[in-house]
Amino acid sequence: MYLNCHTYYSLRFGTFSEVELLALAKEHGVECLVLTDINNTSACLNFIRKASTFNIKPVVGIDFRNGAHQQFVGIAKNNAGFLELNSYLSDFSHSKKAIPNEALEFKNAFIIYPFEAVLEQNKTTFKTNEYIGVSADELRKLPFSKYIVFKDKLVIQQQVTVRNKRDFNAHRLLRAIDNNMLLSKLQKTEECREQDKMLPVEVLEDDFKQFPFIIENTKKLLAQCEIQFNFGEHRISQNQQTYLASKDADYQYLEQLCKDHISKRYSHISEKVKERLRIELKTIRELDFVSYFLINYDIITYSKSQGYIHVGRGSGANSIVAYIIGITDVDPIELDLYFERFINPFRASPPDFDIDFSWKDREDITQYIFKRFKNVALLATYNTFKYRAVVRELGKVFGLPKEEIDKLAGGKSHALEGDEMAALVLKYGALIEGFPNHLSVHSCGILILEQPIHYYSATDLPPKGFPTVQFDMIIAEDTGIFKFDILGQRGLAKIKEAIEIIAYNRPEVPPIDITQVECFKRDPKINTLLKSGKAIGAYYVESPAMRGLMQKLQTQDYIGLVAASSIIRPGVSGSGMKTEFIRRQRKPETRREGNAKLLEIMPETYGIMVYQEDVLKVANQFAGLTLGEADVLRRGMSGKFRSRTEFVAVEEKFIANCKARGYPDALTLEVWNQIKSFAGYAFAKGHSASYAVESYQSLYLKCYYPLEFMVAVLNNGGGFYSAEHYIHEAKMCGGDVQPPCINKSDHPNVINGTTIYLGFGYLRSLEHLVIKRLLTERQFNGVFQSLDDFIDRVLISIEQLTILIRIDAFRFTGQPKTELLWQAIFKCQANKSKSIQSKLFKPAQKHFNLPSLNTSFVEDAYDQMELLSFPLCSYFKLINENLQPHIKAKDMNKHVNQNVLLYGILVNTRFHNTSQGKRIRFCTFTDQEGHYFDTVHFSKVVDQYPVHGIGVYACYGKVTSDFDFCSIDILWSRKLSVIPDPRGD
Template sequence: MEETGTGGAADGGSPEYLGQGERHEGTPDERRVDLAPGTRYAELCVTTNFTFLTGASHPEEMVARAAELGLEAVAITDRNSLAGVVRAHSALREIRRGLAEGGTVTIRGQVVHDPSSRQDDRGAGLPVPPRLPRLIVGARLVFSDSPVEWLALPTDRDAYARLSRMLSTGKRRARKGRCDLHLADLQAEGEGLILIGLPPEEASPGAEDPEARTTEARLRDMMRRFPGHVFLGAAPRYDGRDRARLAERARLAQRTGVPMVALGDVLMHHARRRRLADVLTCLREGCTIDRIGRRALPNAERRLKAPADMARMFRDHPAAIRRTLDIARRCTFSLDELSYDYPDEISNGEPPQKRLERLTIEGLRRRFPRGTPQDTLQKVEKELRIIGTLGFAAYFLTVNDIVTFARSRGILCQGRGSAANSVICYALGITEVAPDTISMVFERFMSEARGEPPDIDVDFEHERREEVIQHIYETYGRHRAGLTATVIHFRSRAAIREVGKVMGLSEDLLAAIASGSWGWSSRAPSRDSLLELGLNPDDRRLAQTLDLIAEIIGFPRHLSQHVGGFVITRGRLDELCPIENATMDGRTVIEWDKDDIDALGILKVDVLSLGMLTCIRKAFDLIAQHRGQHWDLENLPREDPDTYDMLCRADAIGVFQVESRAQMAFLPRMKPREFYDLVIEVAIIRPGPIQGGMVHPYINRRQGKEEVVLPSTELRAVLERTMGVPLFQEQAMQIAVVAAGFTPEEADRLRRSLATFKRMGTIGTFKDRFIGGMLARGYDLPFAEQCFAQIEGFGEYGFPESHAASFALLVYASAWLKRHHPAAFTCALLNSQPMGFYAPAQLVRDLQEHGHEVRPISVNHSEWDNTLERRPDGALALRLGFRQIKGLREEDAQWITACRGNGYPDVESLWRRAGVAPAALEKLALADAFAPMRLNRRDALWAVKAIRAPKPLPLFGDTGEGVIEPEADLPQMTLGEQVIDDYLSLRLSLRAHPMEIVRPNLPGLTAAADLGQSPLAVSVCGLVITRQRPGTASGVIFITLEDETGVCNVVVWPKVYERFRRIVIGGRLLKITGRLQRQEGIIHLIAETVEDYSMALNYLGELGTEAIDPTEGRGDETRRPVPLRELPGKHPLRSKTGGGGGRVHPRDQARILFPSRDFH
């Protein structure tokens, strides 16, 4: 309907819908699917939300809506990008599969019906589209040297390769997230592309305007270069001028000889996204909705339209509609054509399969020096046959080359995941799980029936993984290797802040609303949370803001790089997918993420990082250095009783995978005594077993409280090691094979169906087959249904036994190190930060509680890393290193260490010899690193402030710059002030715990160490060191409080959480009153009330005492006394709103000095 568009906002004004209630946006056709007889149309210009901050709908929504509207085809044409096309491709494939199976499919809320049964709201009997729309892959090319944009639609695979290569060229010229395309790039790579020109709207073709003449000349030039492939795009704007606009565009087509084609220039799949489109415009332009002016959409018409509506719009130009169908027929390329060849040059001329067989045999001889067991040889023979059939030998050789390189450089690495089900991976040294450790199910890793590429994940030391990454680039070249992308989405906190800012809400209000959102939550704020803040959720502006927040959550914000997934190709990678520069120097990233390449069957190698591997290697080095013992993962003593005794006591701070509060609570109940117990420990406190109701049956059977039921010999072999309770994905597959008669390939399809049944609803057929198969083999119906219910319960989150076993190796290694070399282990943990569950303060405290000395930072003793020093009694003490000082550069620390000699007598000598800037000296003084010179913090700061020059000058090498500093009698710092500065600089204190200082002012509290003997009703107060909200805990929050005597584990049930939401999320010092729950040596406090005592942390020092401010000005200058709670002008704790010498806001001091580690 042409002349129904509403006008846009005036310059500087806001859109007309602001302040109005809910109403429908758009013309009546939006509420129905309008399919007039014989009308056909293909939409060739669709911008999705992968044109970041522009498109207002997901690619999946676009193709689902196109299917409902009956479009012949739909082209995804994002700006200089192919990032969203695979999602559209996958959505259409899912719709096609779903319609074939059941009649309707839901894609991101869009319900797509079976075309054979579709009716519209005017009754039955109307024609329906005979098939789903075909996806046309394309891009909207924007150039730095031409105002004319071009839609580029490849007609075949070669044209697609040229388009991808051209986009890569533009992206590699520019910084991350940008694309610098030149018109010459299109002229060089345009063969085989359908090119639809989009001249700027403000151009006036035919006038004596130089720009208009240039536009016409460029259109003619492109027509000469690519005859028959160039078209002129025409799109309505629904502003009352469309008839004239389209007529003018038709005249331009006649003058240039370039045929006109109809476009919708779509930004959204549905009219209701208009407001969100305007918000995205504001985010892109950096303005509020009240200042968007003419940049706002004038109406909601830039949405997908039914063919009949487009035909009415172009009723004066019917050929423009017909050309959309002609172009769609010519664009035959499909993403299914992207054949992928893995590189094979690692074979050095030897056929990949033969080389793999040879290396496997050599590896078996190394792994089994006394001879390989027969059953292992049979598994190897089967694996080699499947690998040969599927043609994946080169993939295994590539992974083997990467692992071999890492080990040649002394980089600790280990494969994990389903790859540990492969004996070949074990023989090659990719994985470390021996075949007799677990029940290897190769079909979990790869199978002939599935025919999909395997997925091998390898962990490397996190500090040295970059060496491995650069080796891959050097070996294969950047034109053949790239990291996969990760899509960064809007989550609740970012959505609240960004949308709220656009809607004109104040910073304070947004901070308050955001503070009620938990971590990476994907939900908009609730009415209750707004009422809790004293806000009116029915306020129109606020209500609209919340609606928009809910809509934008899940929208892509930008692309980042995957944690380590590499795609490596035999040919050019940039002909498979566009490549762009990463933010980090020396890295390049493809536009597609893990799910995209999985959907297309493209192999990737996961080069992942794991901090615990770094820690273990550093611990081995420290032990070799100080004890002369040489350990590695292969020669550690096995099944050490002392190590298991330690774990049974839940003494596991710092131990890999079992240091969470839930794992530590389970250890005394589990009482691990052998390696396989650790495999179960790793896997059982996971979403799958918890949701499947398997934890309690397993532990009850392990403790003899419940009978172990194994109803058949076949199931005994599968379930005996787990007390008759299925805990692993491999067991679900094995049960299907031995008890229900599935083939291994069918069992793998069952596993994959279990993983997606909540989303796809594809489990019904398998359930009938499974239960029927068990009944046919003599099992009774209740038992068969129980078996299926158990494996169904954990299907979506099931944990592979192979993955658990790989991690269990590191659990044992880290536990052994903690038990037998605690100082070396803690030193290595600190030198490997950031990693793990606990902050350095808790790691240091744990070492002290085990009776080991921890020495402070010293300019005359410390190095960059934390180190070990031998005590007179032969024990090892931990010396804190310069790396613990916040903001100190490693380069400065290296100079201090290199120039130290026999020690520095004073601050000035350190400055002169090491040549570090006064700013670095100030950081050392704040960290109390000059204590060996008998200088306290204030004396050291006074001395540092006397140094003016950034570096010493040779002229004054022996004269001290000619300045004689007067001595100052500075007041001594209180213990509380010392602790504050310790945490400020080091994030830990060796002097005292904050609760030790605060406790005298907080009567009626029970210390954590006394909870074992106290009454059940208690009040506990402590620093929040961790917060957990597992997705499987039904909204339960787990908090760990720490006081000067130990830790207290707190359970916050949902009702209590809702009452004290903001305190639970944001508090740093909490007082929690509740009842104790004691069970098998584990104590939990069940919270009833939660109080925020974070303000008390602002009073650790003595208020009201006056002192000279030693951090401002020269040492020979005196200043007005300032209260001790005031901190220097550039201090990170200064209030943002304060002036010179601003006071610390108590909330900010607690948040910055005592941060918690929160896990979601």
């Protein structure tokens, strides 16, 4: 009986979820319910999915509005009608046009015009599918209007937006937030009515008892509606079903691709390879995933044709088919990758292929997908109201002073005890927290479907211009819609650009084939970089944590790096398994301490769960769960699992099976806790292996072409560290790093031999237009001969010219920059130059005789710190005090368990909260020789000796050694003073 119901996906309007709406309907005796969110279909699929739980017939539609003003309500008769309504709404959403007063004539959808709108427009003609909606409150007007005679067109339109007074108050606050105004200024036209709530069916029918034909019309309308999607166990894939003309043709093509490409991957095709390929192809065909593989192959083929570099990872990286046809570069035979993690007969969804491209190439790949395939859209994600943000919004709505809002948002509500308004802010902040605030685009998900996109959802058109559905990944998977993950990352951009820079700067070097990873894996020089922790700039292996881990593990091969990239994850690390893994690797005699069964299941990792598929193996082989049950555990660990009921049942069976097999309770609990620690964090082994492949590609370039590689790192936004530290690393590799130069630099960094010229882009105050003019003029008319020549040829203000002079960009003239500054001021003032228009003829520049004006390196350093954010000399050259007797980082291993003093430049610092809630700090420094040392500041000293930004610190503490990796437990630390700027303030 309810044709116009809202959830909180009527953004900043509705006040409860679609599940709460169904529960409300059940409570009020409603057997058929229509969900019609305002210009939004986000909740529709889940509403249909959950309706059967409440024994309610679901019907869906859309409440079409301009702002808060209702134009009409569309109700889908069936799936085709839902498609019509979604397409119609999307036209307005994409074009940003207002919704008209009258709707189209839909073949499979009803239109309900609100009674007030009909009165206002004096509408007298109605199409077959159109009705007039009347609420209980409007019945008193109906007998006195001409529409009383439209007996076959009148239906009940009792809007449902709130449940009670509290919901209504929350609704008004949401409307005030949406309109960015004080609650007291909110117009009634922006609100729903307090009566817009659900009544028991018998009460509603009693209200309309004088107009039985309205009740009858409403029931007839609902009886005609039926919408059906399959969910959960009954879902079928909604992805594009075939790549070619038929499924048979698809399979033959996939099989042929494998035959054509297998010799490129395996010089000797063993029986093991043949058998693995046969089983995979058979399973892929039986589970109907052939087109999914072929579409991914198509995308990769295009990227290769454009010269792009990619990395294929995710659980699909466990697949030999994916490896052979080039989707991934991970050999599942070499790594003994577990087939059942990638795909098994109990898995309803296809394997994940996370395909990384350079961040510069990703948009072109996305454009290609939208052009190449028919029914394509981006996946959505929901941005929800966060507590602190909603408290701030509500504080503004209530008109609270900024100081009070800051206290409330900062958790200092006790300071406002007794303040009634503050209490309301906190009360409704807690209620609204978690509501959807606006729709956003999923970071990487693209949908390629068999049916039109609007069969499932309306679409929005975000700024990047790609249609985006209005539901998220969880709903998509429940419905049988499986995304293609197309990601952009900077690591691949660094690799690609490094190769281009090498070709330019080292023309004698033969073209580099970066896909020759097998050669890189066996290179002792590259592996030495790993075990010595000298991988700065290399993807995924450069952070202090990874640097320390690889030194502890003495990682010096591909297999070791694969393991390291997984055990660094919080799940493995936080459970204590990381420490135990290091112990068993470094001390082989300890491996026999592990459980014999676990050692048999996971010999490569010494009986320790490291990868996601280890959960499958242990559940199946240790606890006797079926592969289907084990996959429930694996999905539960992934953080994507929706229903906990099934997961809890499997947990109980796991424990019961272990008990039946005679395992001690302590062992069962230990293994189960290891499984639980994987939640949301563990990698599939193939996924880790894919990361390792990219790491080796980066390490190859870092090993043999370090300067070109570091320039590429800097030009692509760096990585874990600051640009300043990558410049330090370039110097450590023998680079001569120079400040920007008028004649040598570009917007990015450039390299000439071993000299690196910083790009103009580092000069934060230099206008982009000035850089563009400078570079264009130099490109067309050659290098600049002097300051006069530059002033004649480039439109520039004295303020912008001063920036270039202070950074010493005119050093090619041989004149001190102080002298150049005076020359610039005199010349610009003498010519009255304001940089408004270029001059037709060169003016005769005046020459001024100036006294000798020299600059010290300290002045240069201060100018660089102001203009670049960092000096190009070492901070050790700038300190203003003598160093006390100390040791160097390379000698720490000679002083284990001794208190020592080191001096270092701060590289990185981060806090960590212990399980007891105490705060500790970890820092990384470089000493005078540029070598790293790490410090731990425990809770006793972390606040007593704070770390205040970049600079040189005296670090005094005890040297500790953990598997031969030394660090310092700080007893005290102090930042050293620096030489002041000789020019004064």
